[in-house]
Amino acid sequence: MKSNVFRRVGSAAVIALLGSIAGVAMFGVGRADAHAGLEASTPAASSVLDSSPPLIALNFDEDIEVPLASITLYDQNGTLLPLGSPRAGTDGSIVEASVPTVGDGTYAVVWRVTSADGHVVNGAFSFQIGTGGGVDSAQLINSVLNGARAEPGVGRGLGFARFASFLGAALLIGGLFMVMTADVDAEHARPTRRLLWCGWVLLGVAAFANFALLGANSQAGSISDMFNTSVWGDVAGTRTGGLLLMRLGLVVAFIPVLLFVNRSQRTWWPLSVPLLGLLTVFTFSGAGHPSVTTPPALWMGVDAVHFGAIAVWIGALAMMAFGGRAWLRDEHLVRSVKAFSRMATIGIPLIVISGVVQTWKLAGGFGNLTDTTWGRILLAKSAVAVLLVTLGGASRWLLKHEGPGGLRRMVITETLCGLAVLGLAAGLVAQPPTLAERSKVFTASLTEAGVIVDVSITPGRVGSNEVHLVITPPGGNLTPVVGTTARMSLPARGIPSVPVTLQASGSNHYTGSITLPFAGEWTLEIVVEPKANQTVLLSSAVPIP
Structure with a gap:
């Protein structure tokens, strides 16, 4: 009964991934947003x-x-x-x-x-x-x-809460997978029960922390603001907040599953575990980057396959490593270890394929991964995952040739690598996957009617910029010009000319500042009065990434 349930779940995951890839081919690249702009x-x-x-x-x-x-x-x-x-x-x-x-x-x-x-x-x-x-x-x-940003502790707290959520889900889902595939009532082992309840506590506490810190972060507050109950209602009305409340509800639903774990006479038990596990995975996939990627249902499905397989894989490793020595010694539990080995044969390709497809979609290809924080974290995660797969191959060889008895040290090493994967995955959630165009100092030498103006705009990006003008009047003499003004506009967005605040910093040298609220090709216009009753207009396009 138990093996049939998991065989069906595994088949459903394969079908879901294949269907998702087919959907990618049908819908094309579509739209992959990072954060709202x-x-x-x-x-x-x-x-x-x-x-x-x-x-x-x-x-x-x-x-x-x-x-x-x-x-x-x-x-x-x-x-x-x-x-x-x-x-x-x-x-x-x-x-x-x-x-x-x-x-x-x-x-x-x-x-x-x-x-x-x-x-x-x-x-x-x-x-x-x-x-x-x-x-x-x-x-x-x-x-x-200055007062419009949350305290750094809020961001760090959110990062830790995400990691704890991933770890709790892995310990609970992967641990229950091992218990379900065992030949005996594995719940009688105290370390096994302790690890399952540890995953349950982590998942619940982290879900609440994510919920409360989302409110504090949205209000640019501090850690203490996570207990501001007046904001909780607003958070509950959001998609992410609703999914976090759903996750808390699932944590409550897991209580009878853990209290009556692996009781074969209770027919509801082996059916409820996969259902609760799938719903828990959905609360993660429905609240991240895939949820705003077109079409969302398709990409949430791909992410659910990816995260679900990782959770089972790493959680099962943790159970074998820290859920009691019996998992690698008791002949009645060997069946569970072999079931995990078979699951990894299917799960690892699912993780790789779904991860590659998600990367292609979210990053818009593979050529710019080293240019973004998201891409660099992803490459680090991939490197650790490759190491994890290599260790897993060695473990499978030991299992086949020497049995499970000599696996413990190797499995502990694999589990630690798995924790690193979860930590890096938590870091990915907070980063925009698309390539952020780098700012570039704009410099130009403009010439009109014998007037030369050397221009620099620093840092040349959206936000506050510093403008420098060095003016050479006709004939190259150093006679001070009568006056200089500058303005910038963005015709593509209908933004009219905005004056640049200029101050003289020396003979024919002016500095100023301007705030550029949008990216695009701005138009810079400089009006120079070389002498009384004479004006010269110089202009240039200024690309702002």
Whole structure:
């Protein structure tokens, strides 16, 4: 009965993976998002308005969790202004907040949202009301952004909670696999029961920690804010929060399974274990990068096969290593060890194929893996997995030629490698898989009507940038020019000319700053007055990645 159940589950996993690969061929590459990014806003970034806007609307490139969204508005003195509560726009990628009537001046909008895959992103932009003199928008944004980030401890806590979740799921699911395939009631061994309950506790505590820390992170808070129950309702209304609550419910459902573990007279037991295990795996696959990859059902299926096989593999190794010496000595438990060996024969190819397919999809290919943190972590995980497979091959040889008695030290080494794989997998969850375009300092030498302007824009990326201008008047003389102004615009997004705040740093040398809220090909225009009643316009395209 037990072997038939697992044979059917294994067959279903193979069919699911083959179906997923067929779906990849049918649907093509499609869309693979990393974290949500701001596509447009009302008011537009750096725009100049005649009057106070009625609302602030933010349009992102993927769905966001509106209950956890935060929009704040600061005046040019850095004073926080009251706004209406964030609400959903016309679709799940738009969030809005009403704005009270405000006067002329420069304003900074700071936003913080949680994308549908559970990752928190934030940003800021400025706009101006009226044509009167404002303040340096870059300095204003930098000053108000200081309080818009969660404490480092929140991020570290989330990373540890993810690892504990993976480890708990592996110990519980993989451990129960070994118990189900044993010839005797393996639950009578105290180390076996201890390891199963350890996995249960880890899974439950980590699920709660992930849930509570998601709220603290979304509010840019501290570790203590994870106990702010007023935020829990908002977290529960999100996709990730709902799946974490589902995982907590499954943890409760595992209690009778562990209390009556491997009792053959209870026919419900061997059926409930695979069902609860599959549902637990779904709570992981439904809350990560695959859940926002088109089509989501297909890629969540691929990820479920990948993570489920890893959980059984590493959890079974942990049971053999730390669940009592009887697993590698008792002849009644040898059947379970051999069942694990057969499972690994199927499971390892499933892990490799599903992992390769996911990498191709999420990273957009294999050529840029060394250029992203996600790719480098993935390569490290793959290297450890190769070592793990090599050790597994040696263990299978020992099992075949010398029996299970001499396997313990090798299995412990395999288990430690498996823990490293889980730790690296937890790190992957927090990183965007797509290649982030690197910033590049823009430099150019512009010439018009005998005027030469050497330009540099640093660091040449979205956000605050420093502008340097060195001007050589006609004839190359060092006579100071009468005046210089500069402005930048982004026609593709309808962003009008934004003045660059310039200050003289020496003879014909100007420095300034500007905040560029979006990537794209910006237009830089410089107006130089070599002498009274004479102006020269120089322009250049400035690519911002």
